[in-house]
Structures are given as C-alpha cells and as structure tokens.
Amino acid sequence: MKKTRQKTMKTETNARQLMRDDHSTLWHPFTQMQEWISEPPLIIKKGKGVYLWDIEGKKYLDGNSSIWVNLHGHQKKEITMAIEHQLKAIAHSTFLGLSNIPAIQLAKKLIEIAPKGLSRVFYSDNGSTAVEIALKMAYQFWQHQGGAFQKKKKFLTLYNAYHGDTIGTMSVGGISLFQDLFRPLFYPVYKIESPYCYRCPLTLAWPDCQIACLESMEKVLTNHHEEIAAILMEPGIQAAGGMIVLPPGYLKRVKALSRRYGVLLILDEVATGFGRTGKMFASEHEGVSPDLMAVAKGLTGGYLPLAATLATEEIFEAFSGPYDSFKTFFHGHSYTGNQLGCAAAIANLEIFEKEETLKELQSKIGLLKNLLEPFNRLDLVGDVRQTGFIGVVELVKNKKTGESFPLKDKMGIKVCLEARNRGLLIRPLGNILVLIPPLSSSGIQIKKMVTILRESIETISKGIR
C-alpha cells in the first residue's frame, strides 16, 4: 500500500518536472509558444493500436495518425520486430559510396508498387526534402538537355499547395499565412488557382470552377512553357492547405497538359501515399504516372523519418555520363538510406500485403462517409468533404454565405481542445477539422472518433449562441 502511494507520488513529480522542462527548454513546431507555455503540455508516454496515453495515464484516440504518418497503429508487432532485427545488425552506415541491404530491398518493393514508369529511388529523410530533391532533379534534367531547354528554370504550382517548410519548398507552396513573410527569399514560381470548388477562387460553381482553373493553367503553359521545368502538385487532395479535395479528372487533365507543353510532372504524394486515399497512391485513381514522385509520411508506417523521391529512367539517364561531365546529382544527406528506416518501411509494405490493408480499408471509407454525412446539418458546418480515409469538416460563421470565422476566433482550435478533453486527438487547419485515423482503425473506433468530433462541434456551437 505504502509502496504504491510512493510510486504514484514519484510519477506525479516526474510529470510536473517534465512539464516544467518542456516549457523551459523546447520550441514546438507550428506553435505559438507564449500560448503553449500558459497551459500544461500534453506529454505522450505510450501508444498501442490507435490509442495514445499521456504521462498521467489518460487515453486518447489518435485521430490524426500522429500527423498523418501512422497506418497500422502504434506498437505494430511486425514493424517493431523489423526494427529490432535490423538494429542487431547495424543502425546506420552512410549511403555515400556504400550501399546497404534494406535500402536495396525497399527500393525494389517501392518500384513494384509505384505508378508505372518510376524506376529509380533516391532516399532522404522527410517530405520537404523529398520534394526539394524532385525540384532539383527536374531543374537539372533540363540543364542536361542543352540548348533552348536550358531556359526551363521555373516551376508551375497551385495556390493552397503545401510542399514543406524549407525555403525551397516554401517557394513552391501556396499558403500565405506560413509563407508570406519569407517571400523575398523565394525563387520565382508561376502559381495558378486551385479548384477549391467550395470556395471557388473565381466564384464559379462546379464544374465551371475546375474548367476555369485548368484554363488558367493552360494559359500560363501557353505563354511560358519554354521556361517551365515542371508542374508540381499534390494529387487528389491539397492537404495542409485546407484539405481541398481536387475534383475527379483534374489530375488526368494536368498530366495531359504537361505532355502537350513539354513540361515534367512532379507529384507530391507525401500525404496521400500508402493507402491514405483508398489506393496505394492517389495518382492511381486517375491512372496518372508522374515523372517524379515524392513520398515520406506513411512510408515507414509512422515509425521512423524516411523519405524517397522516385524518378523515371528517362530522368535518371539524363544524369549519366563520364565522371568529368559532372552530370552527377550533387545531393545527399547524412542519413540517406538509413537502414532502420528502410527496415521499418519494408515491414510496413509487407503488412499491406499480408493484411490486405487496402481491401479492408474500403468499407471503412464507406463507414466514414456515412457517419460524416449528417454533419452537413450542423449549424457551424459549411462543407463536409472526404477522400479515402481523410474526413474533412469546414466550420463556417454563416452557413448560407459560407462566411468564415476570423482566425483569431480560434474555432478549429476550440473544437479540437473539446475533442481532446473527450479523448480524441486531432489538429485543425484554421477552421477546417480533419479526421485522419490510422488505416487499421476498427469500425467501432471510427464511430467513436466521429461521435466525439460531432459532440465537440455541438458543444462549441452552443457556447457561441
């Protein structure tokens, strides 16, 4: 009895100490630290399946898959074992001048499942870097073509796009809140409207919105294709830019434009890759193969930081030549091809085969759709949208006009805090609520997540009436 009490007391002191230390030493991503420091931090101690536990023992549903990375749940036996097994051989050796077993095996697997035509794998360790590598490859590709092709030095991207937080990927991003301050540091990029048909930038109704957005892309290509190296976009859904589901057919038409005007197509599958949209890659929905593809987030099932940029043989070939042609792709990172990450990724892909993850997922996608449909009737909800296993609820101040809440009202944050108190962890994008459960979530768990989300919206809704 006495012993238990002592133990509890010790844990409590530890918890308080950890919280103090967090507040005094850390700087969290995308976080206003003044606000962070005014509240006790939620510190995670453990995860199992779709659940996370904090240091005080409170249990939560991981409703955003630990920021869109987790696929098969936490403490997934096969992935844990693969990492342990690899650890007994070696954790890491450099990929510069050396190769390693799991990196080779994973590359082979990735090419097998990747869209047709992608045949080369270049590793890195996060999504921003994987995209930046694709940009550098596209740029250098044209330099190697010589002549007038060397004028192809620019990229065409979409507003509301998110490709990462490095200067290079912010330049091609389209989220002013994150990026405007840094604009003087960016290289010039052609940006066109994205078909966010709920809030059509050209105030057109579906399907005119999509047609007009494609026309504006074509206009830029007509006038500037000679200086454009590649079109870069997120297939299927613009994720961090507001979970904007792209209209069906859009990607296919972009691909056609890229061929017609002789520019490369780079697809950023960092958020959408590995089953998230119901197929292994989002581009599969439209049968589109890009010239370059970036993957990261789900690649290791949410276990370790690993990313890859896949290229076609045509792009790869353009870099080959004698040593002193200096056509080398001069790029690499200390942890390129990390063995632990690659071992985790192989295990992740094996689970897809063994458990038929994608097949199992289809009915869960349907369930999520049915459960989210009634949200349309809620006062504060302007739009409900979904692609695959991503459910999106956009909060509005005025349901009729679609008027948004000002960001300072923190509506999204308020709903998510309410959800957290009820045992569901999610993170808003402004007024946009996002449910991205691990693919392994059961029907009951999905129902529970959606119920908490609805109750949280209703509670906040009552508070402002």
Ligand SMILES: *Cc1c(COP(=O)(O)O)cnc(C)c1O
């Ligand atoms: C998250 C994300 C990135 C950046 O990946 P990091 O690993 O966070 O650097 C790039 N593109 C898309 C589409 C993403 O969702």
